[in-house]
Amino acid sequence: MPPRPEPLRVSDTAGAERLVAETLQRMQELEGVLERESAHIRVGRLREGLADEAHKTALAGAYLQGLEEVKANAVALARFTPAGVAALREAHRRFAAAIETNQAVLATARAVSESLMKSLSSELARAAQPQGYGARRAMPSPYGPVRATPLVLSRSL
Template sequence: MADSSRPAPVRVDDADGAERLVAETLGIMRDLEALLGRESDHVRVGRLAEGLAEAPQKTALAGVYLQGLQAVKANAVALARFAPESIAVLREAHGRFAEVVAANQAVLATARSVSESLLRNLSAELTRNAEPKGYGSGGYGSRPAPSPYGHRRSAPLVLSRSL
């Protein structure tokens, strides 16, 4: 039984088909590259909501791009025969695109690391402030001895997703 949700495989039979496949793949790559650039720009300056607003479109474009790459791979021999110059252009564009993807991933990883660090520091501060201060082995104002069970009492951390 065939899966009707999948498009029919692209088959390149002539120079026009080869040029069309390469042009479509380059177009999708340019669209995805522009979207990744916008996302990176927003996240770099702290506008996370704007940066992540186009995630569904990014996912859709990435899927179409991967399908295009699969079609290019499946027709590699025909493309090399009918459009060798276009293949060279596609390789060069793919190299630039890989740099944009790497930069985008670095920006997102940095934002994730910073936000995790902020949350960890906030949680530690809330826990420290919530611990009772009293007389302990260190004198007035020192912290009581830790629980013999290794548990620390911490205040709940509440996040607002509307920010």
């Protein structure tokens, strides 16, 4: 649904029900995108999980606009469609749980990625040290202190 150019003002039951239905639809669409993203990332398909980023951003913007319209019309919604307000509250509770799950999956993926990068960096640094007999110690360099070779990271998945 495209954003409205002017703020919506609910003045009857039909308008209240339409606003509730639009907000619920936006919430369900965004929840579906979050669930697909979480499912892909859980199994390590990062590219597929992050493919809908633009769509997710657009849906999130539309959802936030819908929430602002709901807040601006809270009194009218409570008056014209109290069942719709209850449905919005329940749907919002489920949506908050979906967001929490998605955030946990993303945090886990980030932690695993960081751990892998640290391990890879340690292995590369260890492999770059000269091997020889006797106790390990850093070999002095005639060119000053030796610096570790940088680890190159590609951010494009």
